[in-house]
Amino acid sequence: MLQTQTPAHFAGRESSTQTDATEQASLARMLAPSGERLPNAELDPWVAELDAAAIGALYQDMAIIRRLDAEGTALQRQGQIALWPPLLGQEAAQIGSARALRSDDFVFSSYREMGVVWARGVRPSQLNRVWRGVTASGWDPYEAHMAPLQVIIGAQTLHATGYALGIQNDGADAAAVAYFGDGATSQGDVNEAMVFAASFQTPVVFFCQNNHWAISEPVGLQANRPIADRAPGFGIPSMRVDGNDVLAVLAATRIALDRARTGGGPSFIEAVTYRMGPHTTADDPRKYRDPAELELWAGRDPLARVEAFLRNQGAFTAQFEQQVAEATDAAAAEVRAETIAIPDPDPMELFDHVYAEPHTGLARERSDYLRYLSQFEDPAAPGQPQQAGQTGGAR
Amino acid sequence: MTVMTLAGAINAGLRAALAADPKTLLMGEDIGALGGVYRVTDGLQAEFGPRRVVDTPLAESGILGTAVGLGYRGYRPVVEIQFDGFIYPAFDQIVSQVSRTHARTRGAVTLPITIRVPFGGGIGSAEHHSESPEAYFAHTPGLRVISPSTPQDAFTMIQQAIACPDPVLFFEPKRRYHVKGEVDVERPLADAAPMGGAHVVVAGSDVTLLAYGPLVATATDAATAARAEGISIEVIDLRSLAPLDLDTLAASVQKTGRLVVTHEAPGFGGLGAEIVASLTERCFDYLEHAPVRVTGFGVPYPPAKLERHYLPDLDRILDGVDRALGRLGAAAAPTVPARGAEVAQ
Numbered sequence: 135m136l137q138t139q140t141p142a143h144f145a146g147r148e149s150s151t152q153t154d155a156t157e158q159a160s161l162a163r164m165l166a167p168s169g170e171r172l173p174n175a176e177l178d179p180w181v182a183e184l185d186a187a188a189i190g191a192l193y194q195d196m197a198i199i200r201r202l203d204a205e206g207t208a209l210q211r212q213g214q215i216a217l218w219p220p221l222l223g224q225e226a227a228q229i230g231s232a233r234a235l236r237s238d239d240f241v242f243s244s245y246r247e248m249g250v251v252w253a254r255g256v257r258p259s260q261l262n263r264v265w266r267g268v269t270a271s272g273w274d275p276y277e278a279h280m281a282p283l284q285v286i287i288g289a290q291t292l293h294a295t296g297y298a299l300g301i302q303n304d305g306a307d308a309a310a311v312a313y314f315g316d317g318a319t320s321q322g323d324v325n326e327a328m329v330f331a332a333s334f335q336t337p338v339v340f341f342c343q344n345n346h347w348a349i350s351e352p353v354g355l356q357a358n359r360p361i362a363d364r365a366p367g368f369g370i371p372s373m374r375v376d377g378n379d380v381l382a383v384l385a386a387t388r389i390a391l392d393r394a395r396t397g398g399g400p401s402f403i404e405a406v407t408y409r410m411g412p413h414t415t416a417d418d419p420r421k422y423r424d425p426a427e428l429e430l431w432a433g434r435d436p437l438a439r440v441e442a443f444l445r446n447q448g449a450f451t452a453q454f455e456q457q458v459a460e461a462t463d464a465a466a467a468e469v470r471a472e473t474i475a476i477p478d479p480d481p482m483e484l485f486d487h488v489y490a491e492p493h494t495g496l497a498r499e500r501s502d503y504l505r506y507l508s509q510f511e512d513p514a515a516p517g518q519p520q521q522a523g524q525t526g527g528a529r
Numbered sequence: 530m531t532v533m534t535l536a537g538a539i540n541a542g543l544r545a546a547l548a549a550d551p552k553t554l555l556m557g558e559d560i561g562a563l564g565g566v567y568r569v570t571d572g573l574q575a576e577f578g579p580r581r582v583v584d585t586p587l588a589e590s591g592i593l594g595t596a597v598g599l600g601y602r603g604y605r606p607v608v609e610i611q612f613d614g615f616i617y618p619a620f621d622q623i624v625s626q627v628s629r630t631h632a633r634t635r636g637a638v639t640l641p642i643t644i645r646v647p648f649g650g651g652i653g654s655a656e657h658h659s660e661s662p663e664a665y666f667a668h669t670p671g672l673r674v675i676s677p678s679t680p681q682d683a684f685t686m687i688q689q690a691i692a693c694p695d696p697v698l699f700f701e702p703k704r705r706y707h708v709k710g711e712v713d714v715e716r717p718l719a720d721a722a723p724m725g726g727a728h729v730v731v732a733g734s735d736v737t738l739l740a741y742g743p744l745v746a747t748a749t750d751a752a753t754a755a756r757a758e759g760i761s762i763e764v765i766d767l768r769s770l771a772p773l774d775l776d777t778l779a780a781s782v783q784k785t786g787r788l789v790v791t792h793e794a795p796g797f798g799g800l801g802a803e804i805v806a807s808l809t810e811r812c813f814d815y816l817e818h819a820p821v822r823v824t825g826f827g828v829p830y831p832p833a834k835l836e837r838h839y840l841p842d843l844d845r846i847l848d849g850v851d852r853a854l855g856r857l858g859a860a861a862a863p864t865v866p867a868r869g870a871e872v873a874q
């Protein structure tokens with residue numbers, strides 16, 4: 135007969151899906167949703183130097199990326215870009231972590247990390263070149279110290295681990311950071327990355343944004359226990375932070391980076407947050423998500439708590455508000471103007487950079503296509519939808 | 530000249546590459562103290578240390594994924610996949626990452642990753658140890674695929690693969706690992722034939738016979754046997770599977786008018802299909818007979834007691850040559866139903 139009770143030597147099976155209350159209670163936090171500054175002996179020293187102006191700068195970053203995110207959705211609706219994965223609700227997780235990085239640290243992210251892209255100094259319209267379908271990478275990875283957005287779920291965690299192995303071989307004190315979602319934690323690559331990182335003690339930070347959803351699948355389907363609990367099983371210390379608390383995220387990331395830089399090996403951070411928008415502009419969360427959940431999380435907004443905190447400090451002045459408004463308006467105007475002006479790529483770019491050295495097979499295909507194209511008066515004509523009954527386009 | 534086994538020649542090539550560039554490192558399962566299950570990396574960890582010759586955890590996707598990250602950081606990883614049949618867990622990293630990072634980053638990032646794969650059958654091994662998965666990779670843009678058939682080529686081509694800025698799949702004919710041959714270890718790499726070129730092994734005038742890796746020796750034997758019957762076979766070792774050296778191959782077919790391609794991998798969608806199609810496009814007017822493929826069957830690689838029926842051998846290749854010469858009657862021709870023939874119930 136099957137035993138219904140877990141024998142002691144199979145311990146560790148007790149917990150299952152958590153409630154919202156137990157989850158919230160498990161998070162390291164420095165700013166309550168009300169804006170109240172909660173003392174935290176472990177985290178406080180890591181952000182002790184932050185004055186109201188520095189916290190204001192974090193707020194401004196978050197305000198800008200929230201606005202850029204709204205612009206992304208609008209540009210998609212207007213047909214200027216093909217797709218947009220909103221980050222609404224995850225501003226603190228992205229800015230808090232990315233602002234902890236040094237310029238020589240290297241980021242390997244997934245597709246939702248526009249806030250990280252922003253913090254790495256990439257122009258937002260460079261990112262939009264990707265979503266417009268003009269290029270696969272909007273920036274030079276070695277300038278931004280950030281790889282192109284990764285679409286294969288979890289794959290980039292291994293790249294970060296390998297890069298960190300290289301840092302270690304070089305004797306450098308930089309770190310690699312992998313950004314990934316709660317859904318990604320089920321992927322073999324993420325688990326393999328943790329095995330490699332732990333075995334080689336590489337200077338890598340695994341930064342998981344648990345936004346509670348992987349398209350339509352709730353986090354409970356990926357993880358029966360808190361995600362952060364997995365890492366210690368690999369020999370990697372982990373911390374579970376309130377991902378909507380920019381101070382706690384910044385502090386936790388600084389701790390992890392410090393460990394990485396001083397030979398302490400990998401760390402795992404689970405930033406518990408919430409995806410307030412759809413998965414992408416192509417998604418309809420009403421089909422799978424209870425609006426009450428959205429309302430609950432709206433009360434935990436990452437910007438509102440910083441605003442309340444700064445108000446309590448007397449630092450959320452009219453002048454500051456004005457400054458933030460101007461910066462967000464400017465960023466929005468810029469990204470709109472620049473995105474709309476992005477030209478279509480030259481057709482022959484298709485064949486560029488597939489190989490670093492000449493390739494006879496591709497060279498043949500390229501010259502065949504050039505011959506074909508040369509028959510058209512307008513090189514942009516081939517492949518355009520044709521009208522019924524029309525054959526041969528402009529040939 | 531030094532006499533070496535094919536495995537020993539790869540070992541010597543790896544040693545030369547490790548000595549030449551401190552950014553070159555080897556990664557794989559059991560490649561350190563053991564020297565690899567086929568001893569191809571024998572002694573290299575002792576010589577270069579565990580940071581240059583790295584035993585990895587048992588996770589092929591993990592090996593390739595970390596190699597990508599090392600490539601980003603300026604390293605030149607040479608990865609060993611322990612056996613052909615164990616490359617599939619790494620398939621996603623190879624196809625979705627390794628092959629296209631250079632294109633994805635518009636040329637900013639090069640990934641000079643070499644993926645060494647002992648491949649092919651004929652060694653009486655357990656399941657998953659005798660596969661020929663080369664077509665998957667030859668089909669994938671951004672990868673180069675090569676396979677040596679002699680110790681000299683093994684020595685030269687492994688170094689060329691490592692020096693190449695593009696990712697290279699290096700398929701090692703494992704049943705030929707212990708075959709010996711002369712290797713010129715002194716000749717500078719720059720003077721060697723280019724990595725992408727095919728090589729005419731036996732000149733001939735009646736039939737062009739194309740092979741690579743483990744079957745080059747069998748094809749050469751077939752040419753010797755056919756010569757006794759007065760048939761002149763030109764044997765060409767492809768050496769590079771992607772890209773193909775179509776100029777060399779087409780020149781031969783234009784001379785002979787007849788084409789046979791052989792490989793161990795299944796025929797459907799295999800290298801032979803691509804080669805036959807490409808050469809038919811180029812040499813249609815020169816062909817005197819439909820090209821012929823002599824390949825493994827469309828079955829999972831069989832248990833050891835059956836592999837001699839699966840693998841193209843001397844007689845099957847000669848049978849293919851006969852067909853290309855139109856020497857076999859319709860009764861012996863392969864199963865193409867006559868037009869209008871009833872489908873078997």
Ligand SMILES: Cc1ncc(C[n+]2csc(CCOP(=O)(O)OP(=O)(O)O)c2C)c(N)n1
Nearest residue numbers: 246285286287315316317318345347348349
């Ligand atoms: C290997 C792979 N499988 C499936 C997909 C399709 N897909 C895209 S996003 C996504 C959900 C990922 O969820 P999560 O990791 O939580 O990240 P989030 O979208 O919440 O940021 C899926 C299944 C993919 N991109 N890659």
Ligand SMILES: [Mg+2]
Nearest residue numbers: 315316347348
């Ligand atoms: Mg998610």
